[in-house]
Amino acid sequence: MRGIRPTKRVTALGSAGALVTATLIAGAMAAPSATADTGRGQDREARGAAIAAAKAAKAGIDWQDCPVDWAIAKPIQCGWVTVPLDYARPNGKQIKLAVDRIGNTGTKAERQGALVYNPGGPGGSGLRFPTRVTNKNPIWANTAKAYDFVGFDPRGVGHSAPISCIDPQEFVKAPKADPVPDSEADKRAQRKLAAEYADGCAERSGEMLPQMTTPNTVRDLDVIRAALGERKLNFLGVSYGTYIGAVYGTMYPGHVRRMVVDSVVNPSREKIWYEANLDQDIAFEGRWKDWEDWVAKNDATFHLGDTRAEVQDQWLKLRATAKANPIGGVVGPAELIGFFQSAPYYDSSWVPVATVFSQYVAGDTQAIVDAAAPDLSDTAGNASAENGNAVYTAVECTDAKWPTSWQKWDRDNTRLHKNYPFMTWANAWLNLPCATWPAKQQTPVNVRTGKGLPAVLIVQSTNDAATPYEGAVELHKRFKGSRLITEKDAGSHGVTGLVNPCINERVDTYLLTGKTDAADVTCAPHATPKP
Numbered sequence: 001m002r003g004i005r006p007t008k009r010v011t012a013l014g015s016a017g018a019l020v021t022a023t024l025i026a027g028a029m030a031a032p033s034a035t036a037d038t039g040r041g042q043d044r045e046a047r048g049a050a051i052a053a054a055k056a057a058k059a060g061i062d063w064q065d066c067p068v069d070w071a072i073a074k075p076i077q078c079g080w081v082t083v084p085l086d087y088a089r090p091n092g093k094q095i096k097l098a099v100d101r102i103g104n105t106g107t108k109a110e111r112q113g114a115l116v117y118n119p120g121g122p123g124g125s126g127l128r129f130p131t132r133v134t135n136k137n138p139i140w141a142n143t144a145k146a147y148d149f150v151g152f153d154p155r156g157v158g159h160s161a162p163i164s165c166i167d168p169q170e171f172v173k174a175p176k177a178d179p180v181p182d183s184e185a186d187k188r189a190q191r192k193l194a195a196e197y198a199d200g201c202a203e204r205s206g207e208m209l210p211q212m213t214t215p216n217t218v219r220d221l222d223v224i225r226a227a228l229g230e231r232k233l234n235f236l237g238v239s240y241g242t243y244i245g246a247v248y249g250t251m252y253p254g255h256v257r258r259m260v261v262d263s264v265v266n267p268s269r270e271k272i273w274y275e276a277n278l279d280q281d282i283a284f285e286g287r288w289k290d291w292e293d294w295v296a297k298n299d300a301t302f303h304l305g306d307t308r309a310e311v312q313d314q315w316l317k318l319r320a321t322a323k324a325n326p327i328g329g330v331v332g333p334a335e336l337i338g339f340f341q342s343a344p345y346y347d348s349s350w351v352p353v354a355t356v357f358s359q360y361v362a363g364d365t366q367a368i369v370d371a372a373a374p375d376l377s378d379t380a381g382n383a384s385a386e387n388g389n390a391v392y393t394a395v396e397c398t399d400a401k402w403p404t405s406w407q408k409w410d411r412d413n414t415r416l417h418k419n420y421p422f423m424t425w426a427n428a429w430l431n432l433p434c435a436t437w438p439a440k441q442q443t444p445v446n447v448r449t450g451k452g453l454p455a456v457l458i459v460q461s462t463n464d465a466a467t468p469y470e471g472a473v474e475l476h477k478r479f480k481g482s483r484l485i486t487e488k489d490a491g492s493h494g495v496t497g498l499v500n501p502c503i504n505e506r507v508d509t510y511l512l513t514g515k516t517d518a519a520d521v522t523c524a525p526h527a528t529p530k531p
Contacts, residue, residue, distance in 0.1 A: 048090035056227035098159035102130035106145030115147035120239025123391035126151035163205035168386035172374035175332035179426035194432035209439035212394035232257035253450030266471035267447035287344035287465035328369035339372035397434035463491025483516035490525035
């Protein structure tokens with residue numbers, strides 16, 4: 001499942017009826033790390049990355065006002081960084097990566113460099129990051145005094161050589177089949193769609209697919225660092241961005257200055273990516289129950305029942321109604337999951353999702369159509385949603401080997417569905433293209449501490465659905481000297497953007513001074529949403 005904020009745009013469903021949303025030369029150049037996993041291929045790629053970084057350091061970035069259709073207003077500026085499609089062929093085909101920035105708000109003396117951001121996905125764009133400064137987001141005001149805020153579209157995403165796997169209007173079309181199969185025939189139909197989707201990726205984006213990997217995005221990030229004129233990288237990664245950080249810290253430990261990773265993908269090779277997705281199914285069920293408990297506590301507002309069981313009954317009734325007769329002709333169970341899943345993802349969705357649910361039960365069906373149905377007139381939004389799903393699929397399928405046996409997929413998901421029904425089958429169909437993936441599947445990087453890696457700050461909530469807590473514990477073990485801040489009894493995905501002084505002040509202190517607490521810290525949860 002994708003680890004970035006699902007908006008109405010990206011809660012479309014994949015062609016497999018599957019859920020979409022699902023979780024950075026002299027001063028500027030440092031020597032390529034020798035601690036990355038070696039092997040002839042990696043050696044060539046490490047040399048290619050060093051060549052690309054040296055070129056980028058020399059070229060710099062030609063900052064200009066952003067193109068009008070990017071909808072990124074002045075004083076934020078945009079530019080391009082050129083990288084090789086294939087790092088083993090550094091002088092071969094090149095692609096351009098879109099980057100943007102806003103300068104630090106403090107004095108020249110206060111400036112500590114650039115802070116580069118990735119929001120997750122795979123498939124998320126980081127270009128909105130500088131708007132945290134222009135929108136005067138108070139959580140980031142102290143850090144913004146010291147750092148330029150830099151965002152980028154990773155390879156394949158948005159403005160950076162975007163990939164596609166299916167016609168976007170076809171991609172968002174609704175209603176899709178119920179992800180929960182009633183029969184073997186239902187499973188066969190979903191398997192066919194998944195295989196067709198994988199074939200579509202090869203047809204529409206075949207040249208890019210073998211190069212759509214986390215290690216290549218990490219190499220790109222190092223070229224961006226060089227292009228920015230930064231000797232070392234300051235990085236903030238959320239969700240899948242934490243895995244970019246973990247792999248960067250492994251491949252380029254001596255290039256890291258400060259690194260904050262928030263809501264952590266489990267970096268274990270055994271988890272990337274098949275097992276990680278099964279773990280999500282379990283965690284989503286837990287967080288869905290947390291939301292239902294909250295809805296029940298606020299029954300005076302929502303009138304959906306005053307116990308979790310009553311709220312769940314209303315959900316099952318809604319689901320069955322939409323299955324028998326899609327609401328407004330377009331909202332079936334797949335579309336409902338696309339909308340309702342944002343509640344277990346983000347606390348900020350608790351009130352909006354409960355409100356729409358409440359309106360439906362009170363007789364207003366239009367609210368759920370407006371919230372959950374695709375908007376076929378929003379061609380730009382639909383193209384963006386399709387692109388995000390294509391990148392998600394390409395990176396996860398190419399990064400690692402996936403089971404090719406349908407029997408294994410069927411057995412694992414049938415077993416999980418019994419106790420964790422909210423997300424299991426939807427997530428299975430989303431990922432099933434990886435079983436018939438047309439590009440060579442890689443072996444994930446063995447994430448570990450290399451020479452020169454500074455203290456990394458890890459931030460994680462205990463009840464996160466998209467990146468379960470164990471992932472943060474695993475990265476903490478692997479990165480010696482790292483510090484873990486745990487937000488206890490909370491589960492909103494992406495902790496550093498929420499108001500919680502216990503966390504916000506420590507993130508500021510680390511980014512501004514490099515200092516962490518003497519021991520790991522547990523913080524009380526941020527405020528629960530009020531209806």
